[in-house]
Amino acid sequence: MTIYSGPVFEMAAQQFNVIADHLAIPLDQRDRLLLPKRSVTISCPIHRDDGTLAVFEGYRVQHHLTLGPTKGGTRFAASVDIGEVAALAVWMSWKCAVMNLPYGGAKGGVCVDPHALSKHELEGLSRRYMQEMIPFVGPHTDVMAPDMGTDEQVMAWFMDTYSMYQGRTVTEIVTGKPVSAGGTLGRREATGRGVAHLAHRVMRDLAIEPSGATAVVQGFGNVGSVAASELHAIGVKVIAVSDHTGALCRKEGLDIPALIAHVGKHGSLAGYSNELACDPKDILTMPCDVLVPAAVERVIDATVANSLRCRVLAEGANGPTTPEADLVLQRRANEIVVIPDIICNAGGVVVSYFEWVQDLQQFFWDEEEVMRRQYQILNRAFSEMAARAKKDGVYNRTAAMAIGVERVRAAKNTRGLFP
Structure with a gap:
């Protein structure tokens, strides 16, 4: 039994099982790799401009923290549900691993049509979502980013809300921020x-x-x-x-x-x-x-x-x-x-990683440097995938996911299971 359902999560699970079969991962080890470490469901009440109260359901799924903090976007869309968010978190884990980034995958979302909100209502919802997530996120726990229905401005509201509760500016809590608020060129x-x-x-x-x-x-x-x-x-x-x-x-x-x-x-x-x-x-x-x-x-x-x-x-x-x-x-x-x-599509999380590193160090790069480093990482990952596909005689997706799953599995096996 699992709380995750729907066609998107079923698709992510089906893809994983294909890779698990390819890698001959024992059945008893598969759930530990696939099922998320933590899922949070919240209610986000806001005041509408007409004086009424509206409540929107929000989610955050952290797939694993084995390699470092989790990383992933937050989408505002009417189709969002816990299964979709969990699937996106799983995919983000394989993506970060195949890129060799020190992250696990995460994803968040609010079930809302952002086009139906005024800017004032959107700000209220963004700040409430982050406020409810504060006990579960942090620069070394879970770092948010934009996704469908969110943008630089929403990330700035997230960062400001988190910072107000910490009593200091914490730019590294989100990536995809405006450059004026600690974002990186080229993100x-x-x-x-x-x-x-x-x-x-x-x-x-x-x-x-x-x-x-x-x-x-x-x-x-x-x-x-x-x-x-x-x-x-x-x-x-x-x-x-x-x-x-x-x-x-x-x-x-x-x-x-x-x-x-x-x-x-x-x-x-x-x-x-x-x-x-x-x-x-x-x-x-x-x-x-x-x-x-x-x-x-x-x-x-x-x-x-x-x-x-x-x-x-x-x-x-x-x-x-x-x-x-x-x-x-x-x-x-x-x-x-x-x-x-x-x-x-991993360029976004690669440059998000650069933004996080720059915020932690308070040392910023020019856009040319960001692009050079981004393409270097993408080229390396593509070459590794192509070599693996040729060596094993498999399809590109199989090769890429096999690399990602292997890296996560190796880290979990090395760290062991906490009793």
Whole structure:
């Protein structure tokens, strides 16, 4: 029996069991690796602007603290539940381990539509969430970061709330803060830059010239828009993008800087162009060189995987590909190179680690240094994955997750079980 349920956690558990079988991990050791160390459920009451009281349910899941403090984002979304948060925490553990970062995975969330809140209400909810979490988090226990529905401003409110209770400024309690409040240069762009960097690396391996290449980006939020911008900057034609309001397509390539400016002003792609509008369901299977799913989980199922017409699948979102789709993609490994999420979108946690280190030391780097170090770590992890996949004759995701699970397991075995 477990409190964790739902399709997202079931997917994370299914992925883990595939790796556990591959590594021949005894059955009696698996729950210790998979099930989270700690889960917290809270109520977050706030005053609405109209004078009424509203209560929102919040969560924080810390998967393991074997390698160091836990690390992970906090999302504000109407779909959030404890199973989804737990799955994201598990994935974050494998991601941190495969990147060789001294963290376990964590994730948090509040079940709320942030677009339905005023700025004042959003601040009240953010501060209440952090206030309720203070007994369970800390710079050496659990370090929060932004995720879907949260941003630099929310992180600044988190940091300020925690600091007020400590009686001193504690910038290292969260990452993804504004630079003016102890954040690091390059953090906001880090995940999208990493996605584009690794996609470009695979393009070079496949002898695909950027000037003649095309890309499709599903999800035009922080990750997708930056990835699109970076690909556009090296000459790739981004022929389709989408967000929760719709999709835009143009075979000659979209004007990505204009789209980013529009979203910055209006908050979404809606209203940019009626002539370029297309069906969001179609863009995942459009012919292209690079496909970047950068929205939510489980968008590529077995049916979609059979219909993909890309050469590189660069997973900007967490868990965009179901286990059933992975079986299809393993068969299509000669056609499609998959850059799995725990490596492809790890640029965010890598630069979050840099921000945490800089805050602890009160010594800050310039953006060029941040990017150089980020790409160095991503390249090393990708090379280790590629070498493991070739050595074992396995799919890229299997290789990447095997490395992450092995490192966590080795640390747990070395430390032993506290009686």
